[in-house]
Amino acid sequence: xxxxxxxxxxxxxxxxxxxxxxxxxxxxxxxxxxxxxxxxxxxxxxxxxxxxxxxxxxxxxxxxxxxxxxxxxxxxxxxxxxxxxxxxxxxxxxxxxxxxxxxxxxxxxxxxxxxxxxxxxxxxxxxxxxxxxxxxxx
Numbered sequence: 001x002x003x004x005x006x007x008x009x010x011x012x013x014x015x016x017x018x019x020x021x022x023x024x025x026x027x028x029x030x031x032x033x034x035x036x037x038x039x040x041x042x043x044x045x046x047x048x049x050x051x052x053x054x055x056x057x058x059x060x061x062x063x064x065x066x067x068x069x070x071x072x073x074x075x076x077x078x079x080x081x082x083x084x085x086x087x088x089x090x091x092x093x094x095x096x097x098x099x100x101x102x103x104x105x106x107x108x109x110x111x112x113x114x115x116x117x118x119x120x121x122x123x124x125x126x127x128x129x130x131x132x133x134x135x136x137x138x
Contacts, residue, residue, distance in 0.1 A: 004081060006119045007132065008074075011113065012067065012070035034078075041072075042067055
């Protein structure tokens with residue numbers, strides 16, 4: 001526990017639908033600080049690395065299509081227990097399981113386009129921050 005950094009990405013559907021401000025407000029209103037942020041368009045190479053755990057699944061081409069369909073907002077978020085806390089704000093990955101009041105529960109229409117990504121552990125957060133920001137943040 002204690003002060004942590006985590007990686008958060010607002011996905012193309014969040015950007016296209018003009019929801020970035022509302023999602024960022026929820027993160028900040030919970031007491032987390034955004035210490036770095038940048039808009040970027042992802043390519044297949046970085047997505048194959050980021051989603052290596054699902055790259056062999058039959059639905060992966062759809063993930064690639066969606067995640068390259070527009071810009072994302074990559075962020076480093078810092079605060080007390082940030083990894084677990086931000087994941088709680090996000091809600092369940094499967095939209096049908098995401099509770100009302102969570103980001104996905106309130107804004108996502110389907111599981112394949114679910115607004116936001118957040119690192120699932122401190123180790124993943126450090127790897128993802130380095131992957132998307134190019135420097136170590138330990």
